Amino acid sequence: MSEVHDTEVCIYDFEYGMQECMGNIINVPYFSGSWTKGGPKCTYNIILLSKPFDCLTRQLADISNHSKTSFLENEHKNMWHSLNGSDAFYTQINNYIDTINNKFIIHPRNLLFDYNVILPRLQSFLNLPDGTIQFNPDDYWSWYQKNVNIG
């Protein structure tokens, strides 16, 4: 676990993907956390209920721009088999979420049509001044189409 400095916010996702998008929305410094690698103990924790296969697909798409190795394919395949129908995988994530204090959970899909409810609550949760959170629904929709439900 990293040491907390002036950053009080941690954004949890699976392994790869949505933290940056959410970080841009909240517009304050943040740490990134994941289910497998953990995260720092922050005052405020944002949990993104993204899907593991989206994260895997994004990771593969990004890395494959630089190198194509059989290792990546095998890693993907191994993940595919280990997660396929695994109750244990989701139980592990549920338990991990339970251990995190002071959390705010966001499902990426809900942000599409409920942003005017979710984001004011998030701003209040983070004790941010009005107007700190910047959100453009069209930009988010564009991002969503490229990054969610792709895997």
Place this chain on the structure above:
Amino acid sequence: MKKKSIQLEEISNLKTMSEKNMDYLEEFDLFEKGGANNTILVDWVLGNTCDYTCTYCSPDNYDGSAPWPDLEVFKNCVTAVTNYYNYHNKIVKWNLLGGEVTVWKDFDKALEIINNAGSLNNTVSIQTNGSRTVRWWEKNAHLMSEVLFSYHPEQADYKHMTKVVNALYDAGVYDISLMICFYPKLEELCFEAAEYFLENLRCGGRVSMKPLQKKLGTGETFVYEERVKNRMNHLASIDLPGRVPDVSGDVKLTPSIMYWTNTTTGKRVLADANDLAHERRNHWKGWDCNIGIEKINITDDGWFISGSYCGQVRRNFGHITRPEAIKFPTKSITCKWDWCPCGSDICTTKSKKRIRWIRNE
């Protein structure tokens, strides 16, 4: 964004629809796909000719009253549907049903058409009773991505089915499922077949034991004694010995698992469509459903509808003879059904969102 609301009376019988408790409807607010989110499932009932006439099956599924499609019509339709979805970055997962599709004389040509269509790695799965010869299956194995075998105890030979499944596995078709249609009157034969499959199949996965509906589409299953249910569950929990070999190349699709999600607590729990139907946890009345977006259906008379069963009360949005005029659905719908009887209809994303809006009002 304008919020749609539904009349309260539409959901007012949620508590009376099942003898089972409905706590899951309170515990979760989303039923979603864990993988294969980048796919569109196209269920196509190609015709209703079948070489079996099972007692528990409706004549609509075997009497031959709906002929197989003309191959040119089939080709034009496949091309139009594949091009549309591939353009929108959706992999088309064709699921071909009957009747018994393998008795269509042009079925191998139809498989080739699908395999050659589109720009993405589209897949084709078939649902079959496995009655064709082992030689036929070996010859056409390269055209199939996934096969679901249904064992029908009144007419099928489980030893032949085992040979077919093993031949496909040896030919590189690894995504194979085998389902025993558990007819209570032939209970011992069903168990005998299950044990033979478990001992002799080389593929991976499990042999599922499907409780049969008294009449297809009604949702009401035959009554199974507790000892029978326990034995069914035990056999269905045993892993088959085979595994997907460590061959080079990427896996085409992520698994089509479903889970319940509570978007407030973050809790996610895996769900199995067959179990949900059997346990009567398949009620989503008043929820928002992505039927038509994640899955469409083509009926045996060539009409496009959104789902296999729920689509029957929905407006057709095209016909295979006029593929250029298909109006593909782009919006979710509010479920008005007391229960969701079809496995593939169940496996579409459903959200309680609209109920919550009503409660907040």
